[in-house]
Amino acid sequence: MTLQDIRPGERCVITEIRCDNLRKRIIDMGLTTGTLVAVKRLAPLGDPMEIIVRGYLLTLRRTEARRIEVSAAAVR
């Protein structure tokens, strides 16, 4: 499962960053393995997507999101 499959309102945990493009920056922005991420919403045209990570709002494209492996977060 990748980040792009997560629907708005759902959460997930990052398991692996597989994208090469912007890879370093995505990691440095806090998307390290084991990080809890909540998908907030999609842009009106369906892309990019807005996520909450480490308490702030980050927007990224689906081309990057589809290369970020995630697993379902335990429902709390």
Added chain:
Amino acid sequence: MRGFHGAPGRRGHGAGHGAGSGGRRFADADGKAEIQVALVGNPNSGKTTLFNGLTGSNQYVGNWPGVTVEKKGGKINIGDIDAEVTDLPGLYSLSTISLEEEITADHVAGRKMNLIVDIVDASNLERNLFLTFQLLDAGIPMIVALNCMDILEKNMDRLDVALLEQRLGVPVVPITASKKTGLDELVRRIGAFARIGSDHRPRYSDAVEATISRFQAVTDDRFLAVRCLEDGPKAIARSGLPGAAKDKLTALYEAEKESSPIALDMVLPNDRYERILAIVDDAMKKNDVAKTSPTDRIDRVLTHRVFGIPLFLAIMFAVFWIAFGPIGSFVTDGFVRLVDLLFGLVAKGVEALEAAPWVASLVNNAVFGGLAAVLGFLPQLAILFLFLSILEDTGYMARAAFIMDRVLRKFGLSGKSFIPMLLGFGCSVPAMAATRTLDKAEDRKITTMIIPFVSCGAKAPIYGVIAGALFASSAYYVVFSMYLLGIVVALFSAVLFKKTILRRASANYLMELPDYRRPTLKNTAIHTWERVKGFVVKAGTVLFGAFIVIWFLSYFGSVDGTFRLLGADELEYSLMGIIGKALLPLFRPIGFTDWRPTVAILTGFVAKESVVGTLGILYGISGNAIENGTLLYPVLRSAFTPVQAYAFMAFALLSAPCVAALAAMKKELGAVKWFAFAVAYETVVAYLVALAIFQIGSLSAGGRATAIFLVFAVLVVLLTIRRAFRRRGSCASCYGCSSGSACEHRGNSEK
């Protein structure tokens, strides 16, 4: 090219205290000291607000990541210590991806400061502390200024500052930069630090430390070792080490990459974020009462799936309507009347002096003519800047980029390119400066080169007067079509550049959405003023000189063998007239049958707003043609056919921009080669488009149909060829990807 200057990061220090130069060195025996303080922090963390608060200067603060695109300096005195404070562009990480970030990273790597004041947004602690850790790695003495304490209080979150200080090992001063609270304490600590000075380098897990020490064995400097581990080849290339050491580091990096259980570039960030999380968990008590933040509530409307785009278009339309519609015109009229009154008085004074006739001519035509062209256009620009400032200050601009990214990506641009292009409707000069927030050099080049096609405010009078004269009731559509033509050519050029000469452009998009803020009157005023001032000073100085040159070319010439100042009805004999006539054959294919429009276009290279004025002068209109375009209507109707007029407008729109914009373009593109290319490209495109318009427009109805059919057929053929190429170049890396051979992922699947 960018890169390190000198050999930063290596000053012959032994392991463990690379910079070491810290506080101890700069206090003289008599207690006098001069220190360099650098403000470093994440974008949008309040650096510039703090800088203004500390130095009392009025730098503009935006709510858009990347407002500080150049470093700025100021001074504060703390007792007998002179602190030189530098406001550096914000960055998320020392592993840079944009030019502005490199400015800051180079500063840190070169250890060009005695003390770092690291501004940390307390409401966004985790991510901000990532940079803090990277800065601590550098071993430069540091104070953490914990900003936005008011937001924390409002949210009823509790933060144990003392604990944070203890865990980070450097002083932490809570402040609220926007309300100027805590600044005195911060200044006091900066002063105290100048005497004591200390640095504290974070320790990582044993495994990471072991890896770092293996790198350090080569680099002889812990910070450089950390950088090489973190940023790999890029950091090694920029290390400033001799070639042999670089080869060693590269070999080591490859070896570590092989043996690392997880991706090597994840090792340090993972460990760092774990440490940060542990600190934040202990020090921060978040208020658990869940409530929707104001930002979320606003975003639910402004980035709504259905209403998001209509609202965005409405906001943009409203801004331009206010600036260029009735309100803008009303303000402009009043302003122009005022300026005219003033100029009239001065002109009378000059007349009274009874100086040589060329002096009066110089003052009236060159100085006032030039100033009027700039000033007459200023109110609309100021209104435009004011509203764009408000949009930027509130945080809406980031949303605009978020909304528009999908559209701009189609043309090989990023949502972030939207802001520079939007500014381009006002003036190309600030628009080009704004391209520096884009990540890659190639993306910046593309955006800078297409901005001149976007119809800037100064071109508006050209359409206004000419369309008004020749298209009467449908003038609005004609003017709108010019704006559209500019956008189409700009986007087409962007695609062309990306497919041909700038293939490495990535048009990346990864952006933080800042929380909405209420714009403050002071900040908005400063911002608007800064931009207006920048325009007046930059454009004004260049234009001023250029107008004198034009005046000379237009008002001097030889009549009957004597070279002299010409009367208003003798402009045909002027140097400009001679040039215009000489160039006329070149312009004939695009519909110019008269030397006068040719000259007007030439003066347009100096300032687009002077095109109308020049037409007025050349057609011998008495009165100010810029101020009152209707004076020109009769002569324009006799001089142009509608098709000629349309080709003329298209050429004026697309041909190389004014001198001020050219200067900005040269600055942003850097290399002369690129600049020359951009100017040549723009001129050729303008010529071709005008040629097509005039030639097709001049055909009979049947001929026109044939031409349109031909163009259509060529397009279909081109698209088919392109599709065939695409299919051949496609790969299976990413499903649904259409980037073909230009894709960066492609190599992976083929390995």
